[in-house]
Amino acid sequence: MGVRSILSKPIAAYVVAQQKKWMARSAEVQAEWRQKLVSQAAQTVFGRDHHFNDIRSYDDFKQAVPIRDYEDLKPYVNRVVEGEENILWAGKPLYFAKTSGTTSGTKYIPISKDSIHNHIDSARNALLNYVNETGKSKFLDNKLIFLSGSPEMTEKAGIKTGRLSGISTHHVPAYLQANRLPSYETNCIEDWETKLEKIIDETINQPMSLISGIPPWVQMYFDRIQARTGKKIKDVFPEFDLFVYGGVNFEPYRAKLFESIGKKVDSIEFFPASEGFFAYQDKQNNEGMLLLLDTGIFYEFIPAEEFFNENPTRLSIEQVELGKNYALVINNNAGLWGYSIGDTVKFVSLDPYRVIVSGRIKHYISAFGEHVIGEEVEKAMKYACERQPEVEIVEFTVAPMVTPNEGLPYHEWLIEFAVPPKNVEQFNNDLDQKMTQLNVYYDDLITGSILRKLVITPLQKNAFIDYMRSQGKLGGQNKVPRLSNDRKIADALKKV
Structure with missing residues (x-):
């Protein structure tokens, strides 16, 4: 075993031990985050507009902070994009995650120096949970591929701007950079099909152990490899034994993906978005993903059937029930307040709180x-x-x-x-x-x-x-x- 795989086990044990501490007091942790976020943003423009200094309870919070989507929050975001400070969160964002919206055109989601840890540490901790549960860590010694967007950045008012997957590339820990594929130059190729062929050139003769990406695009990668080689993926990448995915329900793709691979491999599901990294699969044989309640986000949940009501019910974590569809609302340490991310979730466990993504509120x-x-x-x-x-x-x-x-x-x-x-x-x-x-x-x-x-x-x-x-x-x-x-x-x- 290599140094990475050996050292990962005590680190994984520590991370899981810390995780268990907040899991044991989930409701209290969320209440603490609510007040901490409100306190830290009290002197921002948004905080003053919404009387954050007067908020003492969740009822106060609901009275002060309305539910919004990006379009509703856009007047504040536009001021941040124009270079103003202390609008939604203290100072200026570290990044804008640039996404395309169906009604808002290009969206600029702020990521602060406080919130970047939610994105980076959560992805790391998901892998460490897997190491701790299974004892498998050899994959860290081989090559890892993340099929993602370009890491190239532009600037808006001096703030680096790009796709979330590209932003994350700049924060991959140094100990993994030597193992990571594709190369930076290849990752910067904008045309997907040109990029995919170059990725195959760089990976086809490498000892790939972890492959990560959205299932339909991973399937396209596998199809192109099979077209070149005439082989199953297990014969091209004998070391491949861990698939990491997110963004869509895996089930419709599972049969074809595993048929392409030619063997069963372990998998880890992520629930990331530009607005935050919300959950990950912490157990191989348990349904759902662990909702991350101690990473700078205060969550709210609206019964899906009430979402378009004038005054929908808003629930905190201790008020949710099993098996019900909820629209997910976040408040975070980048300055997103009462923000509907558009996804619906369903709780499959309340101890700990585990969710599945059940759909999109507008789909x-x-x-x-x-x-x-x-x-x-x-x-x-x-x-x-x-x-x-x-x-x-x-x-x-x-x-x-x-x-x-x-x-x-x-x-x-x-x-x-x-x-x-x-x-x-x-x-x-x-x-x-x-x-x-x-x-x-x-x-x-x-x-x-x-x-x-x-x-x-x-x-x-x-x-x-x-x-x-x-x-x-x-x-x-x-x-x-x-x-x-x-x-x-x-x-x-x-x-x-």
Whole structure:
């Protein structure tokens, strides 16, 4: 064993011991963070505007700080982008994480010298949890690849600006830099397909042990390697035994990914965003990810069905319940206040607090009042694939067909199969049966002859890749929404 793998074990034991301390007092830790954040931001423009000096309790906080999305917070963010200090948080941000929003155009998410630790330490601690639980640390001695965006930076008012994955590149610990691939120069290539070929050039003869990225883009990396070599990934990378992923539900990609690899490997799920690193998988055999309650974020939870109400219920961590969908709201030490990140979560454990990401608050289908969410369509797909295990899915999305040329309206499932079902009709029936079990409103609409049974539209090979290319969103951290309440994506997919 090398020095890295040997030293990682006592460090991992220490990190897990510290983690257990805050896990034992989660509610108190969150209350402490709420008051600490309010106190530290009391003299900022936002803090003065919202009377932070008068906040003593969570009820006070809810009265003072409204729920906002980026568009609502934008007047304050714009002042930070223009170079003003002490607006949302003390001083100026260390970085802006630049993202693209559907309604706000380019978004500039502040990352402060206080909040950067949440992003970097959380990723490190996820790996150390794995080392501590499994005793496996040899992967640290071999090569590691992180499929991410360009690390190149621009500046806004003297503040370094770039993609979150690129910002994180600059904070990879020195002891891992020598093992990290691809090279900085390759990571700076903007065109995804050109970059991917160069990544393969740099990695194909290396002892890769850890591969990390969003599953559909990792799958594309594997497909290109197999096209070059004619081999399974396990034969190209015999040392590969740990897959790290985040950003999307892994289940729809699992079968095809492991078929490409040719063996089962361990995996660790992350829940990162530009606004913060919220959770990671801390146990290999437990459902869900550990919600990180002691990293500079005070969390709030809104029952998903109330999110668009004028005065939705806001809950702190000790008030949540198992199995309910909540819109996730954060307040952090970069100056995001009452900020809805757009994701919904569901608690699968309350001791400790573990979550799954159940969908996006704005990604749903409710053309007829059914309010179908991402978690439901993914569960239905998993069920249908289990019934016909030969099926391999590349990608899929769902959209309503409100005005068909004939017959009743329906939900259209646009699916790119790597291996199609032997019995397409049965696959269709299985999807529809599971959807009626999961969503009572959908079931009522089917039973009441408002909707007819869902329709599968198989797509040609590379349909989703071609669509993402046409949108300028190929590779990196980009994702296709699992479902939409309109037909923009569906109609575009059928044209490529």
